[in-house]
Amino acid sequence: MSEPAVEVKNLTKVFSTGLSKNYVVAVDNLSFEVAAGEVYGLIGPNGSGKSTTMKVVLGLMAASSGSAKVFGLDSGDIRARNEIGFLPENPYFYKHLSGEETLKFYGKLCGIKGSELKDRIADLLKLVDLENAANRRLGGYSKGMLQRIGLAQTLIQNPRLVILDEPTAGVDPVGSRQIRDLILKLKEDGYTVFLCSHLLEQVQEVCDRVGIIFKGRMRREGTLDELIQIDSQTAMTLENASPELMSKIHDLIASDEAAGIIEEGHPRTTLERLFIQIADQNKKEESA
Amino acid sequence: MKALFQKSPRWLLVLVGLAIFGIVRAPFEEHTRKKLVDSHLLLPPPAQDAIQQMSQSALMGTLGGLRTLVSSYLVLEAFEHFSNKEWEELRSAYAIVTSLEPRDENHWRDVVWHLGINATANMQLDETIPEFERKRRFNEYALLAVELAEQGIAQNPDSAVIRQQLAEVYREKLKDDCATARVYQDLVGLPEAPQYAERFAGYFLAKCPGHEQEAYDHLLRLYYEGEHNHVASLIITIKDLEKQLEIPRSLRITEPYPDLPGLTQP
Amino acid sequence: MSDSKTTLQSPARSVPLFSISRVWTLAISTLTQLIRMKTFYFLFAFAVLLLVIGNFNFASSPAQALSTIKKVSFGAMDLFAWLFAIVATALLIPRDIEDRTLYTILSKPVRRIEYLLGKLGGVLIVIGISLSVMFLVCAGMIQWQEMGYIADEVSASPNGISDETRQAILLIEKNGFHSDLAVAALASFMKAAVVASVTILLSTFASSSLFTIIVSVLVFLVGHAHTMATNFWLAETDNNMVVQMLLKLFKIIIPNFQIFSFSEGIVQGAALVPALIWQMTGLTGAYLVVFLLLSLLTFVDKEF
Numbered sequence: 001m002s003e004p005a006v007e008v009k010n011l012t013k014v015f016s017t018g019l020s021k022n023y024v025v026a027v028d029n030l031s032f033e034v035a036a037g038e039v040y041g042l043i044g045p046n047g048s049g050k051s052t053t054m055k056v057v058l059g060l061m062a063a064s065s066g067s068a069k070v071f072g073l074d075s076g077d078i079r080a081r082n083e084i085g086f087l088p089e090n091p092y093f094y095k096h097l098s099g100e101e102t103l104k105f106y107g108k109l110c111g112i113k114g115s116e117l118k119d120r121i122a123d124l125l126k127l128v129d130l131e132n133a134a135n136r137r138l139g140g141y142s143k144g145m146l147q148r149i150g151l152a153q154t155l156i157q158n159p160r161l162v163i164l165d166e167p168t169a170g171v172d173p174v175g176s177r178q179i180r181d182l183i184l185k186l187k188e189d190g191y192t193v194f195l196c197s198h199l200l201e202q203v204q205e206v207c208d209r210v211g212i213i214f215k216g217r218m219r220r221e222g223t224l225d226e227l228i229q230i231d232s233q234t235a236m237t238l239e240n241a242s243p244e245l246m247s248k249i250h251d252l253i254a255s256d257e258a259a260g261i262i263e264e265g266h267p268r269t270t271l272e273r274l275f276i277q278i279a280d281q282n283k284k285e286e287s288a
Numbered sequence: 289m290k291a292l293f294q295k296s297p298r299w300l301l302v303l304v305g306l307a308i309f310g311i312v313r314a315p316f317e318e319h320t321r322k323k324l325v326d327s328h329l330l331l332p333p334p335a336q337d338a339i340q341q342m343s344q345s346a347l348m349g350t351l352g353g354l355r356t357l358v359s360s361y362l363v364l365e366a367f368e369h370f371s372n373k374e375w376e377e378l379r380s381a382y383a384i385v386t387s388l389e390p391r392d393e394n395h396w397r398d399v400v401w402h403l404g405i406n407a408t409a410n411m412q413l414d415e416t417i418p419e420f421e422r423k424r425r426f427n428e429y430a431l432l433a434v435e436l437a438e439q440g441i442a443q444n445p446d447s448a449v450i451r452q453q454l455a456e457v458y459r460e461k462l463k464d465d466c467a468t469a470r471v472y473q474d475l476v477g478l479p480e481a482p483q484y485a486e487r488f489a490g491y492f493l494a495k496c497p498g499h500e501q502e503a504y505d506h507l508l509r510l511y512y513e514g515e516h517n518h519v520a521s522l523i524i525t526i527k528d529l530e531k532q533l534e535i536p537r538s539l540r541i542t543e544p545y546p547d548l549p550g551l552t553q554p
Numbered sequence: 555m556s557d558s559k560t561t562l563q564s565p566a567r568s569v570p571l572f573s574i575s576r577v578w579t580l581a582i583s584t585l586t587q588l589i590r591m592k593t594f595y596f597l598f599a600f601a602v603l604l605l606v607i608g609n610f611n612f613a614s615s616p617a618q619a620l621s622t623i624k625k626v627s628f629g630a631m632d633l634f635a636w637l638f639a640i641v642a643t644a645l646l647i648p649r650d651i652e653d654r655t656l657y658t659i660l661s662k663p664v665r666r667i668e669y670l671l672g673k674l675g676g677v678l679i680v681i682g683i684s685l686s687v688m689f690l691v692c693a694g695m696i697q698w699q700e701m702g703y704i705a706d707e708v709s710a711s712p713n714g715i716s717d718e719t720r721q722a723i724l725l726i727e728k729n730g731f732h733s734d735l736a737v738a739a740l741a742s743f744m745k746a747a748v749v750a751s752v753t754i755l756l757s758t759f760a761s762s763s764l765f766t767i768i769v770s771v772l773v774f775l776v777g778h779a780h781t782m783a784t785n786f787w788l789a790e791t792d793n794n795m796v797v798q799m800l801l802k803l804f805k806i807i808i809p810n811f812q813i814f815s816f817s818e819g820i821v822q823g824a825a826l827v828p829a830l831i832w833q834m835t836g837l838t839g840a841y842l843v844v845f846l847l848l849s850l851l852t853f854v855d856k857e858f
């Protein structure tokens with residue numbers, strides 16, 4: 001693995017709002033890398049700077065300071081965009097075009113022509129399961145269908161890197177499962193995927209590595225296992241545990257001086273717990 | 289340089305760009321504009337007094353390049369005034385129309401026709417107006433038509449249609465044979481002049497006291513010009529003039545009196 | 555998708571500095587958008603207007619009737635062209651931004667100048683098609699009326715064509731159809747093209763379509779006052795310095811739209827001067843280039 005797919009270094013993005021000298025620091029000295037071939041998830045609450053980071057990586061916005069590189073190319077470099085497929089959050093495409101026409105339009109923008117384009121469109125429509133809706137105008141597409149045609153659009157020029165901004169926002173569980181499977185398929189095929197979301201469950205299911213961003217700053221980063229694992233703690237998930245068994249376990253723990261029960265109940269998404277923990281920490285820091 | 293580009297506000301750079309372009313194009317544009325106006329492709333701005341008479345919306349339209357639409361609308365309005373015999377309103381509508389499109393001879397012709405022929409006819413017939421007032425206004429409209437025709441001719445020196453309309457006013461309404469003859473004579477040689485203009489000039493000159501000899505010479509010249517001029521009126525007028533001027537028999541034209549129904553041979 | 559593993563290792567594909575085919579793709583997409591927004595329905599309204607004018611007998615003479623049809627139809631064409639240029643241009647770009655379609659377009663290897671050119675090109679193609687159709691409809695209508703009037707004249711003089719009849723026919727023909735009228739439609743197109751480029755420039759600054767439309771229409775109207783400004787105000791020596799300076803600035807900044815109204819003269823039958831038409835074509839080109847470059851100045855690193 002020679003070159004990282006995405007390399008963000010000390011990225012800061014400041015927005016000036018209104019006429020008065022008010023500033024919003026959307027991204028604050030952010031650094032991370034997405035290795036080629038991996039699925040990287042940026043998670044954080046609303047307004048934490050996820051979309052802003054993606055736009056800077058795409059070159060839609062200029063960094064206030066720091067840099068963003070895609071396969072070693074500056075993000076403003078137009079060649080970099082040949083390597084990126086981007087799906088914005090809540091994507092809208094021309095409502096007057098059909099699914100097939102939409103893909104044709106984006107394909108032509110990427111310089112693909114003729115039978116190559118035709119084959120590519122057929123492949124992609126099949127991939128996102130929209131073959132039957134290919135000739136319908138997007139004005140009549142459901143949210144999930146829009147998201148899927150959007151996903152097909154990102155892949156039209158066969159980019160190496162796919163950037164997805166909240167790919168499952170507003171999509172029902174079945175639809176998001178479909179999209180999740182697609183992302184896994186992309187990974188399998190060797191694409192690099194950089195996605196962001198605040199839906200932790202999904203991130204957890206597809207991402208190799210995760211960065212947690214809060215108020216524009218990276219709080220934690222690592223593989224899922226690294227992030228979730230707490231060395232001093234051990235979790236145990238029991239099945240069909242009878243009350244008698246539970247009382248025996250309680251007794252056993254009580255007999256040990258050092259050990260204690262921190263939490264007991266039905267299992268929760270561990271990543272979510274971490275997420276909330278960081279949010280609490282953040283609140284404490286702020287009030288301090 | 290790049291830093292300077294990134295630091296300066298964009299609207300300022302754009303303004304500077306616009307100013308440079310403006311300064312460069314101004315002389316070229318003024319030159320081209322003059323040439324366009326000279327070749328009548330572009331209409332000069334309407335006269336100040338026309339602007340003052342226009343309604344607000346007509347003015348906006350005119351300034352906004354909708355001049356032909358505004359003038360077409362006003363012509364429509366003028367037609368409405370004509371139907372309602374509102375001659376004063378018609379007159380002011382055409383004052384604006386002719387100011388907007390002074391190069392359109394049809395407008396001049398129409399206003400001369402409306403005032404010189406229709407309005408005067410209306411004055412002869414309208415029983416609701418007292419006799420003396422009708423006479424006064426008859427004359428006023430006829431003379432106004434003459435004045436407008438002259439303005440139109442000044443703007444369109446080659447126009448045949450305005451002169452033909454003017455001649456009709458002199459001939460039918462003012463019964464001024466000398467002026468009628470003069471207008472027909474003016475028509476001669478214009479690109480769209482009717483061929484009869486030269487003959488008509490002679491006919492009315494013949495009726496203009498003191499110009500009989502002139503009329504005779506004029507008509508005789510036309511007579512000898514070719515067969516195509518040997519129309520009945522010409523021959524009759526020449527024969528009448530021969531008698532009036534007592535031309536010796538040997539010099540008179542040999543053509544017999546034309547055999548026209550309703551014409552009694554003297 | 556089996557080949558994706560190989561692209562993973564291949565170097566970044568290069569992108570041409572400027573691609574006319576990308577501009578074309580964007581222009582055609584804009585054209586499709588405008589067609590599917592049913593903008594061409596306007597043409598029916600135009601045809602109806604022509605029929606009404608043609609059968610509305612208010613003119614005093616055939617010449618006047620023909621002249622009126624020409625003026626109204628070419629006036630309507632001119633009005634359509636510039637109004638459409640403003641509204642379509644002002645609506646399309648902000649709409650792309652609002653719908654985030656612009657993100658997906660600009661995240662493809664598309665240069666921003668190509669995007670602007672594509673949008674402008676699409677609007678101009680629509681205007682070009684509409685003007686051509688309107689011109690043909692109008693030419694057909696005028697010729698049909700003209701033939702009718704001539705037939706009337708001929709049948710009114712049963713004893714062969716007299717001098718007078720010939721005169722009347724000549725007059726009808728003079729006010730009837732002439733191939734020069736195609737240049738009048740071209741003149742409207744030039745005006746619309748310049749207006750569209752001004753609107754593009756404004757829309758790169760403005761945040762809303764409505765604002766762009768209002769300001770563009772104002773610029774357009776005010777752009778007709780150049781000569782008047784010179785004649786009525788600059789000539790007055792007792793005006794104070796500030797007013798004089800402001801007027802000079804106005805004359806420099808605001809395009810002179812008045813000189814693009816030369817379709818009026820053509821419709822009224824003025825003879826064409828080819829050299830002048832070429833000069834105006836050149837001027838139109840200059841406006842397009844300069845205004846597009848200035849638009850690019852703001853658009854090139856605009857953040858969305």
Ligand SMILES: Nc1ncnc2c1ncn2[C@@H]1O[C@H](COP(=O)(O)OP(=O)(O)OP(=O)(O)O)[C@@H](O)[C@H]1O
Nearest residue numbers: 015017024026045046047048049050051052053858
């Ligand atoms: N164009 C802009 N102008 C001013 N402020 C902006 C702009 N874009 C984003 N911001 C601000 O920057 C911050 C980060 O926004 P961003 O859209 O990146 O958040 P996000 O993480 O994508 O949130 P969400 O989950 O809601 O999509 C927010 O406070 C937002 O208000």
Ligand SMILES: [Mg+2]
Nearest residue numbers: 050051052089
């Ligand atoms: Mg976001």
